[in-house]
Amino acid sequence: MAGNQLKEALETLKESGIRITPQRHAILEYLINSMSHPTADEIYKALEGKFPNMSVATVYNNLRVFREAGLVKELTYGDSSSRFDFATSDHYHAICEKCGKIVDFHYPSLNEVEQFAAHVTNFKVSHHRLEIYGLCEDCAKKEGH
Numbered sequence: 732m733a734g735n736q737l738k739e740a741l742e743t744l745k746e747s748g749i750r751i752t753p754q755r756h757a758i759l760e761y762l763i764n765s766m767s768h769p770t771a772d773e774i775y776k777a778l779e780g781k782f783p784n785m786s787v788a789t790v791y792n793n794l795r796v797f798r799e800a801g802l803v804k805e806l807t808y809g810d811s812s813s814r815f816d817f818a819t820s821d822h823y824h825a826i827c828e829k830c831g832k833i834v835d836f837h838y839p840s841l842n843e844v845e846q847f848a849a850h851v852t853n854f855k856v857s858h859h860r861l862e863i864y865g866l867c868e869d870c871a872k873k874e875g876h
């Protein structure tokens with residue numbers, strides 16, 4: 732599954748005329764395999780051993796390229812640094828208020844809310860956001876809940 736996603740992502744880059752460098756390949760692979768919605772800094776730390784000449788700025792610039800190609804979503808949830816998510820299917824996020832962990836979940840029945848909102852407000856709806864906040868399983872355990 733992850734192998735296919737990587738193949739498709741590389742295909743998308745090719746079609747957009749974006750050069751696939753070894754760094755871009757590695758960053759994409761890391762994003763696809765990571766369920767943790769990493770920051771640019773975390774990606775940098777994970778890959779700096781492989782690419783000693785790479786800087787955080789390089790990682791960030793590559794993430795921007797991916798974002799513009801529609802492969803990656805930049806998540807801004809108010810904390811200082813953006814997190815990045817490989818854009819597969821639409822999904823929502825549950826965010827831990829203690830450790831900042833982000834967990835994916837799907838809730839397709841909420842797609843109807845856009846039609847409903849459009850109908851009630853006469854808006855041309857482009858998208859919606861929903862985030863769930865609370866304590867993740869690990870943090871809840873630590874707090875003894």
Ligand SMILES: [Zn+2]
Pocket residue numbers: 827828829830831832866867868869870871
């Ligand atoms: Zn947590």
Ligand SMILES: [Zn+2]
Pocket residue numbers: 768816822823824834835
């Ligand atoms: Zn996600």
